Amino acid sequence: MQLSSASANSDDNAALNQFYTQFAQAFETLDAQKVKSIYAEDACYIPENQSKAITMGRDNIIELYNKFFGKIKHKEARIEVDFRVLDRQVEANNATDIGYYLIRFHPPLDAEEPVSEFAGKFVTVSKKKKDGKWYLTVDTNNRSEPSFYYDAKPTPNLYYGHQFTPLTTAKNDD
Numbered sequence: 038m039q040l041s042s043a044s045a046n047s048d049d050n051a052a053l054n055q056f057y058t059q060f061a062q063a064f065e066t067l068d069a070q071k072v073k074s075i076y077a078e079d080a081c082y083i084p085e086n087q088s089k090a091i092t093m094g095r096d097n098i099i100e101l102y103n104k105f106f107g108k109i110k111h112k113e114a115r116i117e118v119d120f121r122v123l124d125r126q127v128e129a130n131n132a133t134d135i136g137y138y139l140i141r142f143h144p145p146l147d148a149e150e151p152v153s154e155f156a157g158k159f160v161t162v163s164k165k166k167k168d169g170k171w172y173l174t175v176d177t178n179n180r181s182e183p184s185f186y187y188d189a190k191p192t193p194n195l196y197y198g199h200q201f202t203p204l205t206t207a208k209n210d211d
Contacts, residue, residue: 047194050125052171053132053163054196057120061198064118064140067110069102076173077164083177085157098176113145119198120159121189130165137186138178139201154204156183 056075063071076095083091092098109116122136138157144150162175183203191197 046127049127049132049165049171050194053125053134054122054194056161056163056171056173057122057196057198060120061118063102063106064116067106067115069099069106072102073099076176077166080172080174080176083175085177085179109142114148115143117141117143117199117201119186119201121186121191121197122195123189123192125192125195132163132165132171134161134163134195135159136195137181137189139183139186141201141204152204154183154201155180156186157181158185 059072059075063069073095076098078095079093080095080098081091081093082098082101092101118138118140120136120138122134124135126133136159138159139154140156141152141154143152157178157180159178160175161173161177163171164174165171186201187203
């Protein structure tokens with residue numbers, strides 16, 4: 038029996054929505070440990086980059102975050118992330134979320150560079166384990182235009198983030 042987000046248990050929606058708050062906090066503080074409890078021990082991360090292999094296991098996924106956050110720290114920069122979940126499909130103890138994300142990169146103040154952003158689409162699969170908690174088991178994403186994030190409309194009971202507004206700086210097409 039498949040449930041939509043509207044008919045999913047409100048506690049389950051709240052628990053699944055909390056993942057996005059934890060991701061936002063981890064990015065803001067550049068602390069991968071803030072997302073460690075989100076991932077199942079046997080989780081996999083499927084990166085957008087065609088030249089990167091699938092990462093298996095929570096510890097290996099957290100190591101990816103540590104490396105990524107380390108690069109941001111080394112640049113003395115900061116980043117923010119936000120999510121807009123468009124659809125959640127819940128069946129028994131499994132949930133699939135589909136949506137958009139936006140990442141803002143803030144260079145060091147003395148760099149005199151503008152804030153930049155990139156966006157993408159994501160799919161996550163979560164499983165409710167015997168302890169009654171939800172854990173991410175599959176995490177995958179790929180790039181998209183930021184306009185998709187900005188144009189996404191809120192869906193009842195689903196995470197809808199900080200509601201970033203578009204950057205006003207002119208951008209060149211790559």
